[in-house]
Amino acid sequence: MPPRSIVTGRSTDPRRRFAEELRLLRTQRGESLRQLGTALGWDASLFGKMERGQTIGGPEVAEALDQHYGTPGLLLALWELAAADPTQFKERYRRYTLLESEAASLCHYGVSTVHGLLQTEGYARALLTAGGISGDALTRQVDARIGRRDVLHAEGAAQFRTILSEAVLRTPLGDASEWRQQLEHLMAMGEQPNVTVQVVRYKVGLHALSNTDTMLLRLPGGPTVAWVETGYSGELVQESEPVERLQRAYDAVRDLALSPADSRKFINQTLEEVPCEPST
Known part of the structure; x- marks a missing residue:
């Protein structure tokens, strides 16, 4: 029995x-x-x-x-x-955004999209629409995403470094004028004293973060935590050993990236390739 x-x-x-x-x-x-x-x-x-x-x-x-x-x-x-629990992505993301607002410094690597802190309203709207969001929910999420940008403009704002795969700059919006605004915004943000923008060219080949959107957040007087994300889920990593592995991988990718000055030139070159809107 x-x-x-x-x-x-x-x-x-x-x-x-x-x-x-x-x-x-x-x-x-x-x-x-x-x-x-x-x-x-x-x-x-x-x-x-x-x-x-x-x-x-x-x-x-x-x-x-x-x-x-x-x-x-x-x-x-x-x-x-x-x-x-896989069903608790919204809860984990809420926790991440809270830590993002409190962090002393943020280090980001983007595989295919511009980070939310650097998105224009048009880019955010297009990206969220592509993810299947519409109506009032779309408006709320766009407003929330744009509101998060205040983290980079407040007094004593956090230091923010973003390293973008070349793929980010080779994936335009359908609306050329909106795409121009996003590229111009990237260049303008890169001029802020607390923001560093770098680009990793295709020609460097595969590297440790080739398929991993990553954010490392150094908390005031505390540890560094990480957020890793795909298009459909995300994970807040707080254990010291995996965070240290991600930090080493990030440092290696930073060594492969163009300098901030050369990255600016590359973004400007990409901007020059965007077709101008026809005059009316």
């Missing part, structure tokens, strides 16, 4: 299970959300959203909760399962 399985009645969905455990631990302790927020120094609304499954928060919140409840590693492990 096969052994009987133990049925706990708990959800097998990682995000729901995390929310259930949070709610159970708090009610067993007899705490209100407000008391929990006061004890840990976060707004009580965050814990309410976590218990309702609206957000999973960050790893630092899970670690603080583990310490508070005396459950070393349990909640952090459940958080990691929830964060790794």
Whole structure:
């Protein structure tokens, strides 16, 4: 006779299970959300959203909760399962954009598209439309993407380096005038003291980041984390060893790239190849 399985009645969905455990631990302790927020120094609304499954928060919140409840590693492990769930891309991306806004420096490598922080409105709209977004959702996402650019213009703005594959500059928009605006914007941004734009030519051949869009974020007084992305998913990398591997790969690609001055000349050459709109 096969052994009987133990049925706990708990959800097998990682995000729901995390929310259930949070709610159970708090009610067993007899705490209100407000008391929990006061004890840990976060707004009580965050814990309410976590218990309702609206957000999973960050790893630092899970670690603080583990310490508070005396459950070393349990909640952090459940958080990691929830964060790794393929259906939770939006949650991981929300976490990444928060870190992006806080970073002291950002180092990006782009395989085929301009990074969001350097996109014009026309480029962002065309890229999101190509991804199947339309209507009000398109307007909201374009506005959100353009709003993120403030990170590079605020007082004490982060240092930002972007290394673009030549493919980025060889993949124009359908609207030539919009494409010209994007190239001109790249050149203008490269003139800002906190922004460096470089290009990796096709002729350098394959390299360690040939198929990996990568962003390395150095956090103030803290570690460096990484965001790696495909067209359909993304992963926030926080463990030191894989982050160090990505940093070494990035440094190697930077050594292969054109200098900022030569990159500017190359972008300008590409701009000169864009057909002018016919006069009316």
